Amino acid sequence: MSDIAGTRPALRWVVHASVVLLVVLWVFPTLGLLISSFRTGDQIASSGWWRALFPSEQNLTLRAAAPETQVLQDGLYVIEGNIFDGERASDISRWGVNSRAIDAFAPGEKAELRRGGTITVQANGDYRMENTEEFSGKRGPRVFVTTTLPPEFTFENYAHVLFNANSSDSMGKAFFNTLTVTIPATIIPILVAAFAAYALAWMDFPGRALLIAAVVGLLVVPLQLALIPLLKLHLNIGIGKGYLGVWMAHTGFGMPLAIYLLRNYMAGLPRDLIENARVDGATEFQIFTKLILPLSFPALASFAIFQFLWTWNDLLVAKVFLIDASGQTTVMTNRIVELLGTRGGNWEILATAAFVSIAVPLAVFFAMQKYLVRGLLAGSVK
Structure with missing residues (x-):
């Protein structure tokens, strides 16, 4: 077949x-x-x-020594040195003194300087500046060199991003702020939704079907519709400018999915197990805590993954409900947006900050992914 x-x-x-x-x-x-x-x-x-892992050709902008280092030799004012001056030295293939022609000269050739005099740059970076008149100015001229550098890897990006508290690029404070938001915003809806899901799955009371229908209907309501009314409510009751407000917002937005997922899972558990427990005299709370919760761990873990990833990567809810002009409660997503605006050219800082931001969700996902499919599929078939 x-x-x-x-x-x-x-x-x-x-x-x-x-x-x-x-x-x-x-x-x-x-x-x-x-x-x-x-x-x-x-x-x-x-x-x-x-x-x-391979050598790369790079265009570097370096600067010769300042005029104060010049010496008089045979009637010429001379400045000598190595253009790399502490940088990683490598053979120079081309060089120039104008940003529009950075590869105008080969090593050993002589170039005219804009302020007078000449300069010669060798392949190893040694240079010699000569002028019949005294060099003037506070800084030496710029020299553009094309060189091939070996591969280099560094931990300085992570040290700068995570541990340099005095830097505007530091992500350390934002990292702990994000944990402060994410952990309670994951635990609170699980605790509340588990009780509600058990009641909707195994307890008979008037209006249960309507509540289930309401939960399903809330799944399709965009959270953007509730942002402004909910923010006004938070501000009126005094929780609109701190962690409590963002915890309650994430709890409210995540509750429909949590209840729907856990209710479907709990409804698929063996009925005989619950009825035998009731015959033995167990209360509803004992059945919930001793039987339902341990058996529902795959579904709980499944929702925990979703909720953790959503709150960790969230920007919109944090921008709306975590109002802080001083930046003391800035989360990582908002910090990365600020880096894009202020340090858009520092790609190594942005790459490091972005990977720090995704490292924790990756660890959570791989640690709990074996429960994900089991929790999602459970209760979908009989």
């Missing part, structure tokens, strides 16, 4: 190819972000992350 009209083998290959494509589309950007977070800004700007 599996080979009738050749349909099933073809579909199987389509499914396998689709899964491989989805894995590639998910893994490659994440891997690229991880590798970029250990690279320097010059390397990121000069080559893609897939060339991180």
Whole structure:
């Protein structure tokens, strides 16, 4: 039967190819972000992350020594040194003194300086500036060099982002702020929804069907419709400018899915088990805590993954309900947006901050993903 009209083998290959494509589309950007977070800004700007293990040709803007270092030799004012001056030295292939012609000269050739005099740069970075008149100014001229640098990886990006509290790029405070928002906003709806789901699944009371229908209806209501009314309510009762307000907002927005998911799972548990417990004299609370909760762990873990990922990666709810002009309660998503606006050219900082932001959700997902499918599918069939 599996080979009738050749349909099933073809579909199987389509499914396998689709899964491989989805894995590639998910893994490659994440891997690229991880590798970029250990690279320097010059390397990121000069080559893609897939060339991180190979030498890369880079255009560097360096500066010669200041005029105060000049000496008089045979009637000429001379400034000598090495253009790299502590930077990683490498052979220079081309160089220039004008930003419009950064590769105008080969090593050993002489170039005219805009303020008078000449400069000669060798392949190893040694340079010599000469002028019949005294060099003037506070800084030396810029020199643009094209060089091939070996691959370099550094932990300085992570040290700068996580532990440099005095820097405007620091993510350490935002990291703990995000944990402060996410952990309670994941636990609270699970606790409340578990009680509600048990009641809707195993307790008979008037209006139960209407409540179930209302929960299903709330699943399709966009949260954007409730942002302004809910914010006004929070401000009126005094919880609109702190963690409590954002916890309650995440709890309210996540509750319909939690109740729906847990109720379907609990309704699929064996009826004989609950009825035997009632015959033995167990109360509803004892049945819930001793039987239902342990058996519902896959569904609880499944919703916990969804809620944790949603609250960790949330920007809209945090921007609306976590009002803080001083930045003391800024979450990581908002911090990354600020970095995009103020440090858009520092790609190594942005890559590191972005990977720090996704590292915790990745760890949570891989730690609990075995419960995800079980929790989602349970209760869907009898």
